[in-house]
Amino acid sequence: MGTLHNTLTVAFWCLVACTIVGAGPFSWMKKDSFDEIMDRMTAVTAENCRSKPRSELELPREAVSHVPVYNKLLSNVYFANRSMLLHMHNLAHQRAFYYSFIYQRMNTSFDFEHQPGLMYLYMSAAADVSASPGWINGSSLLFDNNCVYPNWYTTVDFNTTLPLFGPRAWRADDYNEPTNWLREPTNRTIDVEDYAAGRVTNYTAESYKYAPYTRYEYDPTDSRQEKPLFWWPDNKGYKDSLRKYTYSVGIKFSNQTGKFIREDYEGIPFFGPPQPGQSDKDITLPVLFTKPYFDCGRSNRWITTMTAPVVEYMPRYSTYIHLRRPRFVAVVGIDGEFERIDINQCPISEGNDPPNTFAGTHRCRSTTMCEPISGYGFRRGGYQCVCLPGYYYPWWHDGPFQGWEIEQATQEEYEYGFDCLKSEEMRVVPIQTPEFVSRGKRSTDYLANKKDEFMYVVNPAVRDMSANPKLRLIANRKRRNAEGEEINVAAAYQQKFVSRYAEETKHVRKKREAFEEEYWHRMQDIRQRFYNISKESCKFSEAYELYLPGDAGYGVEQQFEAQGRTALRLAHFLSNFLQNIDEYEQFGNLKGDRRLNETHIFGEVLAIVMGDFKVLGAGAYFDRYKFRVSPPVNTTDPRYSNAITREYFGPYSWRIQNPGDGLDAFRAIDSAGLEKPYTDELWFRRMKQRWATNFHALKKYIDKPMIRSSPNSTSSIRFEHYPITYRAPSYEDGEWSRPEFRCDGRIDNWVATYSVPFFGLNSLKSQIEFKGIVTIDVELRYLDINQCPADFYVANAFKNTAKCDFRSQYCVPLPGKGFEQGAYKCECRQGYEYPFKDLSWFFHGQTMEEEYAKKLNGEPHRYDTLRCRIAGASSVVANIALIMFTSILLLLKKW
Ligand SMILES: *[C@@H]1O[C@H](CO)[C@@H](O)[C@H](O)[C@H]1NC(C)=O
Numbered sequence: 001m002g003t004l005h006n007t008l009t010v011a012f013w014c015l016v017a018c019t020i021v022g023a024g025p026f027s028w029m030k031k032d033s034f035d036e037i038m039d040r041m042t043a044v045t046a047e048n049c050r051s052k053p054r055s056e057l058e059l060p061r062e063a064v065s066h067v068p069v070y071n072k073l074l075s076n077v078y079f080a081n082r083s084m085l086l087h088m089h090n091l092a093h094q095r096a097f098y099y100s101f102i103y104q105r106m107n108t109s110f111d112f113e114h115q116p117g118l119m120y121l122y123m124s125a126a127a128d129v130s131a132s133p134g135w136i137n138g139s140s141l142l143f144d145n146n147c148v149y150p151n152w153y154t155t156v157d158f159n160t161t162l163p164l165f166g167p168r169a170w171r172a173d174d175y176n177e178p179t180n181w182l183r184e185p186t187n188r189t190i191d192v193e194d195y196a197a198g199r200v201t202n203y204t205a206e207s208y209k210y211a212p213y214t215r216y217e218y219d220p221t222d223s224r225q226e227k228p229l230f231w232w233p234d235n236k237g238y239k240d241s242l243r244k245y246t247y248s249v250g251i252k253f254s255n256q257t258g259k260f261i262r263e264d265y266e267g268i269p270f271f272g273p274p275q276p277g278q279s280d281k282d283i284t285l286p287v288l289f290t291k292p293y294f295d296c297g298r299s300n301r302w303i304t305t306m307t308a309p310v311v312e313y314m315p316r317y318s319t320y321i322h323l324r325r326p327r328f329v330a331v332v333g334i335d336g337e338f339e340r341i342d343i344n345q346c347p348i349s350e351g352n353d354p355p356n357t358f359a360g361t362h363r364c365r366s367t368t369m370c371e372p373i374s375g376y377g378f379r380r381g382g383y384q385c386v387c388l389p390g391y392y393y394p395w396w397h398d399g400p401f402q403g404w405e406i407e408q409a410t411q412e413e414y415e416y417g418f419d420c421l422k423s424e425e426m427r428v429v430p431i432q433t434p435e436f437v438s439r440g441k442r443s444t445d446y447l448a449n450k451k452d453e454f455m456y457v458v459n460p461a462v463r464d465m466s467a468n469p470k471l472r473l474i475a476n477r478k479r480r481n482a483e484g485e486e487i488n489v490a491a492a493y494q495q496k497f498v499s500r501y502a503e504e505t506k507h508v509r510k511k512r513e514a515f516e517e518e519y520w521h522r523m524q525d526i527r528q529r530f531y532n533i534s535k536e537s538c539k540f541s542e543a544y545e546l547y548l549p550g551d552a553g554y555g556v557e558q559q560f561e562a563q564g565r566t567a568l569r570l571a572h573f574l575s576n577f578l579q580n581i582d583e584y585e586q587f588g589n590l591k592g593d594r595r596l597n598e599t600h601i602f603g604e605v606l607a608i609v610m611g612d613f614k615v616l617g618a619g620a621y622f623d624r625y626k627f628r629v630s631p632p633v634n635t636t637d638p639r640y641s642n643a644i645t646r647e648y649f650g651p652y653s654w655r656i657q658n659p660g661d662g663l664d665a666f667r668a669i670d671s672a673g674l675e676k677p678y679t680d681e682l683w684f685r686r687m688k689q690r691w692a693t694n695f696h697a698l699k700k701y702i703d704k705p706m707i708r709s710s711p712n713s714t715s716s717i718r719f720e721h722y723p724i725t726y727r728a729p730s731y732e733d734g735e736w737s738r739p740e741f742r743c744d745g746r747i748d749n750w751v752a753t754y755s756v757p758f759f760g761l762n763s764l765k766s767q768i769e770f771k772g773i774v775t776i777d778v779e780l781r782y783l784d785i786n787q788c789p790a791d792f793y794v795a796n797a798f799k800n801t802a803k804c805d806f807r808s809q810y811c812v813p814l815p816g817k818g819f820e821q822g823a824y825k826c827e828c829r830q831g832y833e834y835p836f837k838d839l840s841w842f843f844h845g846q847t848m849e850e851e852y853a854k855k856l857n858g859e860p861h862r863y864d865t866l867r868c869r870i871a872g873a874s875s876v877v878a879n880i881a882l883i884m885f886t887s888i889l890l891l892l893k894k895w
Pocket residue numbers: 104105107108109269313316
């Protein structure tokens with residue numbers, strides 16, 4: 001009895017265990033590299049990160065894919081949300097240019113006082129972060145050992161360096177601040193710290209855990225320890241000729257209104273980050289990115305950093321000139337949050353280059369293929385499964401299978417859904433419209449009648465089926481009236497119209513056509529103007545010809561947001577600086593920053609243009625008598641006792657494009673030297689009118705600077721002003737202008753311009769006031785146009801010009817083609833399939849437009865064949881069962 005009982009018990013528990021262990025509805029999802037990365041990320045928290053070894057604070061480099069590579073920027077298309085990585089890349093590049101320029105331009109001992117001071121460096125880093133919420137999470141400028149000459153200590157000699165110095169800003173989580181009543185992060189509080197002060201101070205030591213790009217580390221394959229992994233140590237001259245590049249910029253200065261000091265450009269050479277050409281084999285990129293790592297003790301997020309080197313002659317002040325060589329003295333780091341960077345789960349293919357940890361973790365069925373979609377960040381499901389060529393969507397499913405739907409499917413759902421059906425009887429693409437042979441049996445009249453009849457039944461009100469892409473299969477209802485006669489409901493309704501006043505006629509609003517002839521012709525006009533105006537002809541053109549309608553610039557504010565935010569960054573920096581810096585302040589041995597110097601602003605606008613190939617020009621225009629500079633040091637001239645105020649100061653920098661593989665040239669002028677004051681220009685007046693008196697819309701930003709307590713100290717204390725607050729515009733406060741051909745002998749190209757104001761304290765320091773405008777000109781050629789149908793209120797000059805066959809197709813814009821026609825694809829609607837056998841599953845807009853143009857010209861064309869057909873409709877398939885059955889029937893009949 002006992003044994004039986006025991007056996008039964010064991011058997012029972014085995015069954016229970018089997019039931020529990022057996023396959024659950026989600027066990028079809030196998031653990032993959034996404035889960036591994038996820039496990040590693042969740043294992044580290046703000047509390048335990050300090051005790052973790054370095055290997056656990058870093059993720060593999062392959063976890064970030066599709067990283068921008070400098071010399072492929074022009075030839076590659078970046079996905080919408082990759083623009084964040086691109087923005088980080090360009091900003092790092094820009095800051096590297098700025099600091100390289102400024103330290104080499106202001107290299108004499110006389111210039112020492114004019115160099116950017118402590119707060120300049122702090123505020124610049126803070127502006128990088130505050131101007132790009134959601135894109136950039138941190139910014140740093142970390143100096144190598146004994147490479148920084150501080151000009152902000154009264155006790156440190158000008159030729160003496162600090163061992164290390166590294167201001168870094170990051171976005172603080174301020175939800176719990178006493179002043180934040182909403183208890184929601186405002187994203188406008190920035191922490192700034194000196195990396196060389198605080199807990200672990202030597203960020204160049206091999207044992208440093210938190211920032212992989214600052215350590216002295218060598219390429220692991222290099223046993224002689226000569227190839228640094230990032231930029232440091234730079235003491236052996238490793239690949240010096242490749243890693244340092246001489247740039248030359250030309251500047252025209254002005255010392256009085258309406259006049260330049262010299263009529264030609266003063267060439268200023270300086271060393272900067274490397275510049276690989278398109279075809280170079282041995283490339284050294286100007287911007288390197290790090291593995292994702294945990295920003296322990298600071299923002300406590302997983303971040304990845306784009307780094308670029310600052311080059312300068314070292315040692316700067318030394319009588320031993322022969323010892324000097326250009327060195328990487330500092331590294332600029334721009335941090336972005338890892339969780340916001342889209343992963344690509346699709347298999348490795350063209351456009352999804354290795355290395356990519358997440359490649360192949362998608363869950364598309366074998367009849368479909370994977371297409372990444374943007375905006376998902378580090379999350380599963382950022383893809384869709386489109387049918388392979390030769391397959392079509394089942395009738396119950398509209399369009400591609402979404403990744404996030406698949407990722408939450410149970411095993412059963414997964415096995416029976418998400419598959420495409422095979423199209424039979426694929427056709428080959430015709431060369432031109434096939435000629436249909438009409439059959440003799442029925443008269444064509446008869447067929448025409450039948451068609452009319454069918455159309456009437458299917459859709460009595462709208463005869464034109466193209467106007468109504470989704471057929472409404474509602475039979476024509478008949479009704480009997482009181483006398484028992486049949487009446488047509490629709491007809492009866494039509495008769496019901498009674499005019500209320502004499503002239504009133506019946507007005508039926510026709511549903512909007514998906515393609516509009518009118519828009520098409522307008523688009524042709526716009527594009528003609530775009531191509532007709534050239535550098536030469538623009539001087540003889542009418543003023544109106546140099547503009548495109550405002551709706552031709554549809555999408556600039558999204559597509560060029562990164563460029564707009566670059567201008568906004570400068571506006572934030574200037575606002576912060578002009579609202580908080582007082583050169584007469586002195587705290588102990590700490591001097592206040594001197595006022596902005598002309599060279600600083602020239603450097604800033606030059607760097608903006610040099611850092612991003614889409615930017616053609618950038619300017620910072622000060623309002624009249626708003627640019628005040630510090631007096632010369634030790635001046636005895638009473639005119640300079642307080643400050644020098646310039647009437648106009650408007651440095652403007654632009655790019656001279658080199659059509660070949662060579663390097664673009666860069667120039668800058670002080671617009672104060674131009675004959676016509678820039679303050680009279682319409683864009684300046686309009687922006688000033690808007691902001692001269694009313695700045696209540698400005699947002700308040702908070703900086704929290706922590707500094708080291710003394711030059712040699714490593715303890716971190718609060719700066720005397722803590723926190724620093726300033727008011728600055730947000731991206732939406734700026735303005736994108738309509739597309740314009742800038743015919744000024746400098747840019748001579750189509751541009752879209754973003755302008756944004758900046759603010760400072762008035763002369764009494766009682767209130768803020770409008771100080772000027774930052775502008776940025778982006779080349780219009782890079783704007784993607786969208787020809788797909790859109791609602792009536794969408795201000796897009798090119799909408800409703802896609803030549804899809806909207807009865808069977810819908811339109812999807814294709815990004816990355818620029819200001820070119822035909823950048824869309826016509827995909828098959830629900831219930832339709834792609835009929836051709838050519839490894840494609842959609843019709844390309846360019847083909848559609850070419851064929852349509854041929855059709856308009858009366859040439860042989862195949863426009864009318866580029867349609868999707870009703871899914872599974874055309875196949876006439878031999879059915880074995882049917883043949884057998886018929887044969888047997890015939891046989892039986894015979895017998
Ligand atoms: C400063 O830079 C200029 C131009 O690069 C160079 O000719 C000059 O020798 C430098 N002066 C000092 C003191 O470094």
